[in-house]
Amino acid sequence: MARLPVYLRILIEQANENVECISSEGLAELGGVNAAKVRKDLSYLGSYGTRGVGYEVAFLVYQIRRELGLTHDWPVVIVGAGNLGQALAGYGGFGERGFPVAGVVDIEPTKVGSLIGGVRVRHIDDLAQIVQSRRVSIGVVATPPEAAQDAADRLVRAGATSILNFAPVVLVVPRGINVRKVDLAVELQILSYYEQRRVGVGLHAIAANDAGRGASA
Amino acid sequence: MARLPVYLRILIEQANENVECISSEGLAELGGVNAAKVRKDLSYLGSYGTRGVGYEVAFLVYQIRRELGLTHDWPVVIVGAGNLGQALAGYGGFGERGFPVAGVVDIEPTKVGSLIGGVRVRHIDDLAQIVQSRRVSIGVVATPPEAAQDAADRLVRAGATSILNFAPVVLVVPRGINVRKVDLAVELQILSYYEQRRVGVGLHAIAANDAGRGASA
DNA sequence: CGCGCTTTGTGAACGTGTGCACGAATGCAT
């Protein structure tokens, strides 16, 4: 069900272009996936399509939002005001998509107080207070690797129940805490893997586009 | 085989701590995966373990590096000197892990010339020259969504064969070009999906924080 | 030298996700 967010973004784009109705095939092409897969995914939310016509864009947007829990905002707190933390806080895309930055914290006193993307950096000791007062359940770990586990522990203690981890370490968290990891170096290494094979295999590295990712046309 | 980079990082850490030998079970625990999975993954590179003992860390590092094509550096070029592009260029982790930033380009003349992470921003028209002179095969798209497709097209024309895309759009590229996508908002939406279900399902409150948080309709 | 302990490597069962193909339902033209 990791494809629902992709459908949602495409549907919102379509709605902005005043498209009222879309077929599974159209949505599949825009999303770079199989049409049958689209139908299966959407049928999982219930049968909201009209046979012979397609899906009503606005209604589908509403249903996916509901399924993803995007009917209200989810404030996030960013731990680590380094390069990445600053970029994430300054990147407006989060707030627009329903994830306003409720706070940025850092352990380094010299970083506390500066203003990033309209949010003032506070000390990590204030984490619990921020999480509780702003009803934050999602924490973003954007610290150096050696500080990541401590950041995660603090987030969990403060009451966060989901963590998005950018540090290249495997976080250990209690059961029930949800962790997703984004490791930029890993992504590059996977690309380099295919690049390396490309040379040996020759130019027919079609299989290089692994099944779910990327679109080629 | 997207787990090889994870193993590699752990093995390098172990090597730095002078661990010479590691069992599949030990590696599995550090990597947060199943031991049998580790053995299957490693057996894919060949039978490099010693039964009754484990795997020699240094040798395994070498083999994985070889498999991933990390025996030499892969210079990358970053398209887009906005928030994210600056963070990526300034983030030292890339160079350390074998992906030095060969250049940063932007289409905005006002951004050209500034220094980011020791690299001077150049105009996007210089992209082809950078790619060819520095033998770049991996491009990073860190532009706003509406500029991402153009950035990808330019990268492909310049000769890049792999693209790491941070923009929330589905890139259309010729066959044989490898694309990986990292969509930060999607990651958050997936977390929010589980958060939303958490409330409904009434997960036995292991986290033991206030259970009724975030309930809304 | 042989025995037993440990750990790898892998065959087989299992579950999950994918894609095809087709029935069912809807709208439209005649």
Added chain:
DNA sequence: ATGCATTCGTGCACACGTTCACAAAGCGCG
């Protein structure tokens, strides 16, 4: 009203990845 074209919903077969379980293989010790 009837037939036709279109598109959804879904059963089914298939392929892939995961996990278990066990035989083969190495090491150390008596």
